[in-house]
Amino acid sequence: MSLSRLFALIQYPLPHHLLSRLVGRLADCRQPWLRNRLVGAFIRQFKVDMNEAAEPDPTAYATFNDFFTRALKDGARPIGEGVVSPADGRLSQFGSIEAGQLLQAKGHHFSAMELLGGDGEAARRYLGGSFATVYLSPSDYHRVHMPVSGTLTEMVYVPGRLFSVNAATTEHVPNLFARNERLVCHFDTEHGPMAMVLVGAMIVAAIETVWAGQVTPLSGEVQRTRFDTPVRLEKGAEMGRFKLGSTVVMAFAEPVAFADALAPGAKVQMGQSLGSFSGASQNSVNVS
Structure with missing residues (x-):
């Protein structure tokens, strides 16, 4: 073993x-x-x-x-073109959302519906879209920023376990990101819906957002908060932070043409360009 x-x-x-x-x-x-x-x-x-x-x-x-959760000096992370990395870390996986499934690691997929707290209607928005997962190691800067500009519409707390989210666990724990405690943040953008999922992990004591302060830890059941008063965040603006390391999973309704130089496991910095939107989403089959 x-x-x-x-x-x-x-x-x-x-x-x-x-x-x-x-x-x-x-x-x-x-x-x-x-x-x-x-x-x-x-x-x-x-x-x-x-x-x-x-x-x-x-x-x-x-x-x-x-x-x-220290802040960086102004200008320490220039904001690039197109879709940018929301955090410093490793771009563990990225690509198309095919048949409602996202790639976790070689041989492991998980469903968009489960990731989003069992919301099939929300998951259908991302059929034919794209995703990217950024793992924040303990040594990384731990504030999370907007990959594109957007308006917050809903925040969903999803209870779960707190497995480590490092490479070893990602390879061997099925449905890892869809079984850990997480915070799902739904945004409207000029390129359609976007979900940013802040995934909790072992010894991550809390997740915070700029609009609600500390949100986790909670317990029990899925909790939804709608935002009738718009919360608008521009690309590169801080949207949340982890108190100790974890992972951000982004889902986009419109396909993203990721930069050719990127590869799974690549080191990225907040604000670094990951790619650009490639056109209208081509909806696929059912979500499971």
């Missing part, structure tokens, strides 16, 4: 939410000696470049979470 498969299997019996909440409490500790030890150790372990940060002094942050 490979180490990656073993790593995935041992996660099944773990108390995901309890572990994540305990880590969250530690990350929110305001004791200077503990906070500074945590931040210093993290910077050394992951070789974090504090010269990019708006506040480069590691001891200036009130908590580890404040450090982890």
